Amino acid sequence: MPISIAIVEDDADIADEISKLIEETPDFKLSCCCRNMHSALERIPALAPDVVIMDINLPDGSGIQATAQIKRILPKTEVMIFTIYENTEDIYQALEAGASGYLLKRSSSSTIVSSIRNMMKGEVPMTAAIARKVIQSFQRKEASTQSNPAMASLTPRELDILQLLAKGHPTKEIASQRSISVDTVNTHLRRIYEKLHVHSRAEAILKYLDKK
């Protein structure tokens, strides 16, 4: 069975180019070609293509919004973002919306074809440069966990324990992960509760997640 592909792209030249590429590839099949978000959301859900090639800058909205909508209705459909700029925030949001690939428009035909095939295999095709950008932004998000006011009174170790707590680990597991005794973990927990003015694990976790 051929891979059915829909295109959402407002630029007629680029849309034609991709259309031709799809028609020329033996096991690819063009499902439909939309010029804006509105018609994409109207036609694609009924067609349920395997793949959607999605432009970000559409005349009547963002391809990221469209991606989120389509993925909600068709979770199995893979969306490949296809754009000119490698804007970090866009990439991040696109992945969050459920996109499975992020290609630049200057990519070669063979890259596009192989990326679609790889995407169907469960990979997340993108250039190394884009991948690095995403990781950087991911990295920064994690790093921002650093500072917060109420948590300031906690010692490094206590914060460490609290973070494990906030992942849902039971005491026993925290102890083994940090190679310390259960008693020690409990001591830390008691002090954490005291400092955060809470009386249970759940409250401590909620307080921690709040201040993030």
Added chain:
Amino acid sequence: MPISIAIVEDDADIADEISKLIEETPDFKLSCCCRNMHSALERIPALAPDVVIMDINLPDGSGIQATAQIKRILPKTEVMIFTIYENTEDIYQALEAGASGYLLKRSSSSTIVSSIRNMMKGEVPMTAAIARKVIQSFQRKEASTQSNPAMASLTPRELDILQLLAKGHPTKEIASQRSISVDTVNTHLRRIYEKLHVHSRAEAILKYLDKK
């Protein structure tokens, strides 16, 4: 000022190799060379090197734990994970722990040197293959945040109890707020855990907060 670099690596051959590489590079300076996690956590905080090259498989613990500890004490120190395998879960955890790079041991000398320099510039050096893997796991995490399949199976009452749970209330309080017995609340909790595939209050709360 030269870039001071500490090595944490249990394999003597590899440690020597990297040591030599650092000493041969003009603006690099070897800060210290630790053979296990314990000595790393003992010596590195005092030395405050610019960069730590960290092995994951240490005889007395994980380099990821060590990374988290070091980053907590020395937030400005950049940690480069240096390992044989490109295990997705390890990579993910390493980045979460605050690592800024992930290199394979089979990398060339010039790659290692340039990666360290790039890392000092704020980049997150890693091979394209590793980057893709991380994004895939990121993608899967995000994708699961989409809709709430598990939550849908909860009855209205169960969801109600779960929401109170997620505010940090203890069982007793939930019972009195809803004018039902503690036993009933516990029954609901048991069913909630079963449906959400969790085994503790904390996990249930986290799952609930995630899917929001």
Added chain:
DNA sequence: GATTGCGTCACCAAATCTGGTGAGATTTTC
């Protein structure tokens, strides 16, 4: 009219958590 799902309650055992006391070893700070 039987089945099924839901909400309620009870009893019970084992595991876990909360909270208290005390205390040795280190490191940091003054």
Added chain:
DNA sequence: GAAAATCTCACCAGATTTGGTGACGCAATC
């Protein structure tokens, strides 16, 4: 060098949570 902070561990008692079994009434569904 003394004092304070941190991390570690132990022991203990009571509260809470987890998980299992069983059961009753009610409503909706079939």
